[in-house]
Amino acid sequence: MLSWMFSTWNRSLAVEASAEPSTRILQDPLKHRSLECLQDLIELGGGGTWPPTATYEDSWPRPLRPYHSVLRIMETSLPVEEPSLDNARNREIIDTFRARMHSELVRCVDIREVERTLEEWQSHSDRSVQSAWLGFFACISFLRHAYRWGVTPIVSEAQSETSVLFPGELDLPWLALQRHFGISSPSGCMTSICYSNMTTAADHLQYSVTAGMPELHSSTEFWNTKLVIDMEVKVAITYMDLENQDAARDALKSANDILRAALKHFFSTMVEKTLSPKVWMAYVQGFQGWALDDVDGISGGQSLIFRTLDSFLGIRPWPTTEKERLHIPEAQRNWLNCLRDYDIRTVAKQRNYDQVTAELESLVKQLRLWRMGHMRRMQPYESVHRPERKTMTAGISVVDAADEEQMILHLKKELGRRLAQTI
Structure with a gap:
């Protein structure tokens, strides 16, 4: 039995789409560690929904x-x-x-x-x-x-x-x-x-x-966050009982379809019309950095949907406990560790569930394609010349690079390493 996070998504009904599966999960009477971790993620980590509902x-x-x-x-x-x-x-x-x-x-x-x-x-x-x-x-x-x-x-x-x-x-x-x-x-x-x-x-x-700045600035800042939220809104729950290969296969087939739509949304949103590279680099990426006491700031790697995919699919290596604890709240870490402990790809292979294994490998393939596409798509955003600052990213602080071209080579090397591990 495994909990998996995906759902249909409607851009105009984002809040409603995220709330309904969360309610189902919280009310489910099943006693299972994966469900308990998921309920804690929603209740303690999200205020009753995922993505989280914050009040001010x-x-x-x-x-x-x-x-x-x-x-x-x-x-x-x-x-x-x-x-x-x-x-x-x-x-x-x-x-x-x-x-x-x-x-x-x-x-x-x-x-x-x-x-x-x-x-x-x-x-x-x-x-x-x-x-x-x-x-x-x-x-x-x-x-x-x-x-x-x-x-x-x-x-x-x-x-x-x-x-x-x-x-x-x-x-x-x-x-x-x-x-x-x-x-x-x-x-x-x-x-x-x-x-x-x-x-x-x-x-x-x-x-x-970007308070008080032109509309292009506020729009870029908004869509930078909205894109992250939109990807998480596509997350809901399908329960897969690996005692039933057909049910697990069908659930994974649906997950593949939904992931395909989610990744398409990512690339269709990460364009200059929505996210201005010049404004993003100056007013979003920089602010989200930290670069103090050997601690980095925010990176896309902290996104729960991609950490969930890696954990679910057994894509290693895992971050060290200390490194993950820096930025990932405990309820999220417990959920990820539950997926890692279960190791669904190993279980499916041990039981000779070939159709389930094929759908799991399809998810891996999609994640590889996304990482290759992301490597290309990030280059015009990270290569903007900002003479007032040193080359840096939010997630890995100041980069030891003389110029933006050298920084891109450094980032491609870092992203390429994770791509090579996505097998």
């Missing part, structure tokens, strides 16, 4: 709400249209931004009340509270990334920093969020910056790094 300041205890207000105050001060190439000028801009944010935090936040509130809040585990935790996770992540960079587009002056002393008002809630979600990274992650930042109506982002 009105749902938080009152002492936590000033964080939302501070972020709103600082949002329009972060982005600039024309970044400076002068390091001394950029140092002044960064220091001024940080000083102002610190001042606003001290003025608005009662840190003792925050500490008391978080301790009390931690003991509540109902669905609405989990959704509120997710929204708070997004807010503090955006504040920390904004404080870390001080300006967007990010600049080499900030990239050169190896550590940053954060205000206590940002460190204290972050420690609580690390405990609550079971992560160890000091930076935001796919769950906090992307999954938890889309409003319930899925028509705008709750927090933005």
Whole structure:
């Protein structure tokens, strides 16, 4: 018996499409470890749905709400249209931004009340509270990334920093969020910056790094997150009992069809009309990086749908426990480890289920084709020249490359390694 995540998807009914299978899973009375992990993923990791449902300041205890207000105050001060190439000028801009944010935090936040509130809040585990935790996770992540960079587009002056002393008002809630979600990274992650930042109506982002900028900027930022969410919305559940080869074959055949549609949607959305390479590089990719204390920022590799595929299909090597714990919340890790432990391809081969094995190999083939296509599609996005900063990606920080061409070669090597492992 195995839980598998896929479903039909309707762009105009994204929220409804994600909620219905989640409800079925939560109400299923079956006693099985895979289902229990999946229910925990939805209940504890998603606030009752997958992708997660986050709620914002009105749902938080009152002492936590000033964080939302501070972020709103600082949002329009972060982005600039024309970044400076002068390091001394950029140092002044960064220091001024940080000083102002610190001042606003001290003025608005009662840190003792925050500490008391978080301790009390931690003991509540109902669905609405989990959704509120997710929204708070997004807010503090955006504040920390904004404080870390001080300006967007990010600049080499900030990239050169190896550590940053954060205000206590940002460190204290972050420690609580690390405990609550079971992560160890000091930076935001796919769950906090992307999954938890889309409003319930899925028509705008709750927090933005392009506030006050032209429409092209806000549209690119929106679709960068929307694309990630859309791929996850295509995730639902089919139960496959490997005692019944025909049922398992049919479920996998359906999964292949749905994955094909999901990957087609990915490539049809990742185009210049929707995601401007110049704006994406400057205002999205940079902000999502971290590059402090040998910790990287957000990468597409944190996407649950692709981690689920790798885990389900037994595509190794797995990340080390320590590396995965950095950015992947505990409920997601438990789900992935459950799939890895089951090892469906081995089970199918041991039972001589040739038709099931054929469908599984078809999924592997699709994943290989996606990785080859992604390697080509990412090049115009990652190769944009940004003279104000060092070459970097959000997921692997500053790249040891003299120029964008050398960086692309480095990225192709990294992506090629994973492609070679997709067998």
